[in-house]
Amino acid sequence: MRKLTFPLALMIAGAIQGCAAGPSFFGHTDKTSCFEPGSDEWWAEKALLPPGERQKCKKGKVWPARPRSTEPRQQFSHTYYSEHYWPLPYVCQDRAAVRDVMDMQVSLGWQEETTIYDRHFDTVSNSLTRAGELHLERIVHFVPPERCAVYVQSTHDAGLDAVRMEIVQAAVASISNGRNDIPVSIRECQQNSRAASEVESINTMYNGSIPSPRLSSAGASAGASGSTP
Known part of the structure; x- marks a missing residue:
């Protein structure tokens, strides 16, 4: 028990002093710092040290093998x-x-959602199609104000891009009743969907290629109405 008295006294004194390196009256020094151990500046400097184990070189090997800090321990x-x-x-x-x-x-x-794609423009006049006008109206009237911005898909042709920009800006001014807080800009992108007319054509060709026998929608509805008592 007597052997533990002195170490316990040192630990208590260090705790009272508030410095992990021991109380100041033992005359200790910290070679890793230029501040007096236990001072506010010293504690502020030590507070910046990262947590975790430290990497050391021993017997020609780095311990641990994974990257770790080499700064003094916390x-x-x-x-x-x-x-x-x-x-x-x-x-x-x-x-x-x-x-x-x-x-x-x-x-x-x-x-x-707020991009006017190539499919929204007429291929001849470069004016907005009806689908393009509806899409632009949705952007102006229903998109949240913080997201309300109009983008025009780039054609990689400066002249054509300028024409489409002018058309869209005029349409925005007309739809928004003169609002000037909706920016219009060119966007480098590609459309990831199809035009409605193309989807309709695909659906028409699909329905026309269904092999016989098949029930038409008109015949099915007539049969259903005739079987009703």
Whole structure:
């Protein structure tokens, strides 16, 4: 029991002093810092040390093999703090990274929804088709104000892009009753869907290629009405 008295006294004195390296009256020094151990500046400097084990070179090998900090170890109180509040603050960085990716996906999704594609223009006059006008009306009147921006798909032809930009800007001014807070810009993209006329043509060809026997919608409805008592 007597052997433990002196170490316990040192630990108590160090705890009272508040410095993990021991109380100041023992005349200790910290070779890794230019501040007086136990001072506010010293603690502020030590608070910046990263948590976790340290990488060391021993007997020609690096321990541990995975990358780790080579800075001085944390003070005991800081180690306790890191373990007590783990995974903070690092989980905040992970969550922020996930939110950034999600925000980017949302932003790109709104760009897709507010883009006037090549299919929305007449191939001869470059004026907006009826589908293009309806799409532009939806953008102006129903898209949230913070997302309300009109993009025009680039044709990689500066002259043609300028013509389409002018047409869309005039249409926006007409639809929005003179609002000037809706930006119109060229966007480098490709359309990932088909025009409604193309979808209708595909559906018509599909229905026309169904082999016999087949029931027409008119015959089916007539049969259903005739079987009703």
